[in-house]
Amino acid sequence: MARLPLRFYGDPVLAQKAQPITAIEPRHHQLAEDMIETMYAESGIGLAANQIGSLERIFVIDPGIKNSKTRNPQVFLNPELLDSSVEDESYTEGCLSIPQVEADVYRPKRVKLRWMDLDGKTHEQWFDDLAARVIQHEYDHLEGVLFVDQIPESKRAKLAGKLNLIKTKREE
Numbered sequence: 001m002a003r004l005p006l007r008f009y010g011d012p013v014l015a016q017k018a019q020p021i022t023a024i025e026p027r028h029h030q031l032a033e034d035m036i037e038t039m040y041a042e043s044g045i046g047l048a049a050n051q052i053g054s055l056e057r058i059f060v061i062d063p064g065i066k067n068s069k070t071r072n073p074q075v076f077l078n079p080e081l082l083d084s085s086v087e088d089e090s091y092t093e094g095c096l097s098i099p100q101v102e103a104d105v106y107r108p109k110r111v112k113l114r115w116m117d118l119d120g121k122t123h124e125q126w127f128d129d130l131a132a133r134v135i136q137h138e139y140d141h142l143e144g145v146l147f148v149d150q151i152p153e154s155k156r157a158k159l160a161g162k163l164n165l166i167k168t169k170r171e172e
Contacts, residue, residue, distance in 0.1 A: 001037040004052040009098045009146070010167030014050050018057045018142040020078050024120050028058065032075045032118060035060045040071070044096045046134040048141030051097050059138035063130040079115040079139055082124070084108035091133055093147045101162050103151045107136050 007013055021028060031054065039047040045066050048059040062073045085108045094102045111132045114124045127135055137147055148156055148163065156163075 001033045003041045004038045015144045017144045018055045020057050036073045042096050046138045048138045050141045061134045063134045076115040083112040085110035105150045
């Protein structure tokens with residue numbers, strides 16, 4: 001396994017939509033392993049392919065690691081959000097690609113997701129609470145959307161200085 005370099009706010013790949021994986025190849029198994037290693041090394045609970053410069057529809061999550069030392073990573077290929085609850089809630093989100101920036105984001109409490117695993121098997125499941133939130137956050141990445149794009153302009157304006165600093169450091 002290898003730790004992959006992260007892409008940061010302002011990198012054009014973060015604003016691009018990832019493309020479906022048409023055939024699962026050995027390199028996808030390696031990519032998933034490397035993404036999991038990177039997620040843990042960066043103390044994250046999710047990581048999308050865009051964040052490491054790949055435009056393939058894959059993300060990994062482990063929301064349970066936040067409250068436990070036990071690792072239980074999950075890999076999602078070609079995820080599709082099928083449904084979501086009407087009930088939503090606010091939660092303070094951060095992102096490995098936008099270090100030291102946090103903001104409250106409203107998202108549905110529950111989501112129904114369809115995805116493939118690394119063996120090509122299709123799954124469909126409802127996810128709740130933190131798992132639902134992490135899935136939506138990572139799914140947004142695959143759509144080229146960042147969590148700061150989900151907050152009101154007035155709140156994003158308050159973060160402009162921090163965001164510009166990240167962007168400036170990336171360009172140096």
